[in-house]
């Protein structure tokens with residue numbers, strides 16, 4: 001792989017041991033995947049930030065790093081909200097460790113935005129941007145809905161790219177690797193409602209695996225595309241998808257023709273995921289809620305009181321910018337929680353059956369929270385919480 005003089009010097013250790021190690025990670029990755037060079041990135045989004053997932057070893061590794069990030073860098077959700085962690089039953093022991101992890105990232109210059117939807121906060125991303133993001137749903141969204149370019153990084157490789165300011169140029173950084181590989185058609189697509197997109201993603205991800213799907217007959221808002229992509233990244237390994245007439249690359253004159261292999265998602269398969277089940281908590285906001293989703297939730301809850309625990313996850317940035325709406329929601333007894341999420345926080349582990357409006361959470365809750373999951377639309381989730 002071609003490195004410029006400065007990169008060679010970093011690799012030789014002239015800029016300190018941490019930068020040297022980070023460059024070694026990038027060079028090793030580049031060699032494995034056949035990258036010819038490094039490409040400058042405009043931002044990094046780093047997973048491996050919840051103490052629940054990285055544990056003591058991860059914390060020690062972070063504490064020993066001595067460098068600063070070179071580009072705008074944010075974190076994936078951590079294991080608890082940074083301030084009101086007692087409100088959701090987090091122990092002091094866990095909180096101390098989680099705060100230490102955040103402190104280690106802060107010392108590296110990482111912004112304390114802990115979210116899987118940083119694209120709601122940094123809205124100037126374009127098709128020209130190369131990124132090093134690691135949360136699968138965020139990777140899927142920026143690649144597909146915005147047309148920016150990132151591979152799905154692991155936590156260490158995203159942090160290495162953040163510190164060096166570059167990433168190996170292979171995979172989805174190359175336009176030729178971004179063409180659709182399988183066509184997906186959804187039966188009865190005119191009858192779809194918002195709650196169906198997570199379910200379609202859940203089903204499509206299983207069929208598509210790690211290929212690039214091309215949806216030919218759906219209309220979807222940005223939040224619906226977010227739900228679709230997040231679920232496909234969870235049940236498959238889809239890091240990029242295209243939607244005919246909607247996503248930016250599918251509208252380019254140079255876009256490839258429809259792949260001949262076609263998968264049909266049947267209406268009955270979608271409906272079969274929405275099974276009635278007794279539940280003891282409701283959780284929405286996977287991926288983290290947008291301002292529009294918070295507004296919708298406040299409208300659904302207006303004049304009502306929550307009877308079952310209702311957890312709504314969003315980023316601190318979106319929550320702070322919508323403080324009036326959040327306050328209305330909280331007055332109903334629901335909790336709007338920043339920085340963390342259904343899956344990476346130990347707060348959800350105490351429930352046996354959790355209702356979610358997300359295909360991704362539906363896939364992850366059984367293993368990550370040790371609970372059964374029930375899928376519903378956002379409206380159904382709110383109804384269940386106030387019933």
Ligand code: F3S
Pocket residue numbers: 076077116135137230285286287288313341342343344360361364
């Ligand atoms: Fe985000 Fe957590 Fe879901 S990271 S996509 S809210 S599992």
